Amino acid sequence: MEKLKKIVTRIENLTEWSGKIFAWIVIPLVAFTVYDVIMRYLFQAPTKWAYEMTWMQYGAHFMLGGAYTLKYKLHTRVDVIFAQFAPRTKAIFDVVAYLVFFFPIFYILISHSTIYAYYSWEILEESYISYWQPPVYPIKTVMVVAFILFALQGVAEFIRNLVFALKGETI
Amino acid sequence: MSPEYLAVVMFLGVLVLVMVGVPLYMALGGLGLYFGIAGGWSPQVYDQFINRIFGLMSNEVLPAVPLFVFMGVVLEKSGAADKLFGAFYLAMGGLRGGLAVATVVICTIFAACTGIVGASVTTMGLLALPAMLKKGYNIPLATGAICAGGTLGILIPPSVMMLLYGPMAGLSVAKMFMGAFFPGFVLSALYIGYIVIICIIKPELGPPMPKEERKGIPGAKIAADIALYMMPPLFLIFAVLGSIFMGIASPTEAAAVGGFGAIIVALAYGQFNFTALQESVISTLKVTCMVMFVALGAFMFSGVFMALGGAKLIGNFVISLPLGKWGILVVMMVVIYLLGMFIDWIGILFIVVPIFTPVAQKLGFDPLWFALLVCVNLQMSFLSPPFAYSIFYLKGVSPPEVTIGAIIRGVIPFLILQAVGVALVIIFPQIILYLPKKLMG
Numbered sequence: 001m002e003k004l005k006k007i008v009t010r011i012e013n014l015t016e017w018s019g020k021i022f023a024w025i026v027i028p029l030v031a032f033t034v035y036d037v038i039m040r041y042l043f044q045a046p047t048k049w050a051y052e053m054t055w056m057q058y059g060a061h062f063m064l065g066g067a068y069t070l071k072y073k074l075h076t077r078v079d080v081i082f083a084q085f086a087p088r089t090k091a092i093f094d095v096v097a098y099l100v101f102f103f104p105i106f107y108i109l110i111s112h113s114t115i116y117a118y119y120s121w122e123i124l125e126e127s128y129i130s131y132w133q134p135p136v137y138p139i140k141t142v143m144v145v146a147f148i149l150f151a152l153q154g155v156a157e158f159i160r161n162l163v164f165a166l167k168g169e170t171i
Numbered sequence: 172m173s174p175e176y177l178a179v180v181m182f183l184g185v186l187v188l189v190m191v192g193v194p195l196y197m198a199l200g201g202l203g204l205y206f207g208i209a210g211g212w213s214p215q216v217y218d219q220f221i222n223r224i225f226g227l228m229s230n231e232v233l234p235a236v237p238l239f240v241f242m243g244v245v246l247e248k249s250g251a252a253d254k255l256f257g258a259f260y261l262a263m264g265g266l267r268g269g270l271a272v273a274t275v276v277i278c279t280i281f282a283a284c285t286g287i288v289g290a291s292v293t294t295m296g297l298l299a300l301p302a303m304l305k306k307g308y309n310i311p312l313a314t315g316a317i318c319a320g321g322t323l324g325i326l327i328p329p330s331v332m333m334l335l336y337g338p339m340a341g342l343s344v345a346k347m348f349m350g351a352f353f354p355g356f357v358l359s360a361l362y363i364g365y366i367v368i369i370c371i372i373k374p375e376l377g378p379p380m381p382k383e384e385r386k387g388i389p390g391a392k393i394a395a396d397i398a399l400y401m402m403p404p405l406f407l408i409f410a411v412l413g414s415i416f417m418g419i420a421s422p423t424e425a426a427a428v429g430g431f432g433a434i435i436v437a438l439a440y441g442q443f444n445f446t447a448l449q450e451s452v453i454s455t456l457k458v459t460c461m462v463m464f465v466a467l468g469a470f471m472f473s474g475v476f477m478a479l480g481g482a483k484l485i486g487n488f489v490i491s492l493p494l495g496k497w498g499i500l501v502v503m504m505v506v507i508y509l510l511g512m513f514i515d516w517i518g519i520l521f522i523v524v525p526i527f528t529p530v531a532q533k534l535g536f537d538p539l540w541f542a543l544l545v546c547v548n549l550q551m552s553f554l555s556p557p558f559a560y561s562i563f564y565l566k567g568v569s570p571p572e573v574t575i576g577a578i579i580r581g582v583i584p585f586l587i588l589q590a591v592g593v594a595l596v597i598i599f600p601q602i603i604l605y606l607p608k609k610l611m612g
Contacts, residue, residue: 019453019456020453022456023452023453023455023456024452026237026238026241026430026452026455026456027452029234029237029238029427030238030241030427030430030431031431033234033238033423033424033427033428034427034428034431036424037420037424037427037428041419041420054234054423055228055229055230055231055234056229057234058228058233058234058236058237059227059228059229061237061456061459062228062236062237062456062459062460062463062464063228065456065457065459065460066460066463066464068456068457068460069456069457069460069461069464072457074457074460074461075194075195075196075460075461075464075465076194076195076196076461076464076465076515076517076518077192077193077194077195078189078190078192078195078513078514078515078518078558079192079558080190080192080513080557080558081190081191081192082191082192083192085192093192097193097194097197100201101193101197101198101200101201102197102201104201104204105197105200105201105204105471108204108217108220109220109221109224111217112217112218112220112221113221113224115218116218116221116222116225129229139228139229140225143221143224143225143228
């Protein structure tokens, strides 16, 4: 029990920090885009990197924030019926949902995004959307990291629910 | 099992799972996974998931989602609404129902600076609700005005709903923003008209403020205050919507400028510091991820659903209904409305819109007009109990004497007005189409 508690606490600390750090990505997203707008419209000198920087920051921002959002139980769910359940029923419901949906989904997402990113590293893939041609392997690696963070927070949620469902105790 | 059969089970399955309370990203992603396997596409379908998710990450329009959310959140913290409400309070408090009208007016203005609903409803719930209660306003009228007014945030551009809708239906987001402009104002005008009329018929619902309270404040001072405090939001609206409408900037660029502008406004009001900025980035992350992970699940779902021929199958069924073009349109709208009572708008957007869009096209409806009709309709889902975000948001910031029942009673007349709004844009499609045609030819 103590061990489980420790695992949950560790994971949640990691999630909390990840969210507090990655949330700031929105600031460079604003700053770089505004800089490009100024250069483009006031000085007729658009940057060559703005377009790709924008999507890479946005992609990293929401993907890496998923775990934090899960920790605060903010991922959208319709609770018209769910809210009527007793606390223990809710926990059992979630345990089943994690086993049937969450873990299989994230097993597939993590394993296959790893292959995807690995291949990108192997050929040192570059993007050809713009003539800046930035490397793509970092953002593809971000995808793997994001899924792992999300899945870890899912493990913490699962343990909490499982303990509550079995013993009626809150970790 | 035949693919058609699988597709029907998949479609009904997601509705059932979502309604019993499985988080949307899990229900959508999970069904995508299992039906991808059942359809015989494993393991290639796993790589397709990753490809589609990477496509979501590298989308051209969607960076505007966090940016518009950020703009709205910062503006909410800036105190701009407080100041403006304070000025309107003095100007309109003396009229019957004046504070409720002021609430809708301010919500409409701020709707043109934000892309979501939560911020307006909670801000006005904290500002206008206590003020109206203190003046003896009827609770349902006060709460209805706040919920309905605040919900305009999702319809009046910029709108996160349209950022997601546009790419999915192959429509230009800028055009959708233009199309949504007048419908938003028509609804706002309907709300205001209703409040004014009901307060003439039943003055006790919105009693005017006693004259003593305004004594010693000259009219010129009030007018100057309103003009002054209108400037920041109007400046942002001009910068953001103006640049999109004139075709100067893409939604993403305009959203970034809006976020930057919101910071400047917040600094100008002197209420912005590091803590406020930190809170803003955190709320931005949460709201963005709420939206984007439903999209992520939906991307896993829709690839498989399309491959099974699900959209075509259900679409063909809808078209085969012996109701004629307009009858089918009404059926589609009613289905969206009914789903909106129970399901989150993003879910409906990703599950239903890909099915209905080709149907509308085959029936010969203008794609832009149809899309905005759906948006006006989806806006109702924020107000329709039992699952209605605006009602939850308002309840979350209300004093205990404001019961959820009172809020629901208050929302009903505005829901009827919304339905009137839907009917108006059906009868007069120009409300939607005028501005895009005028600006883009």
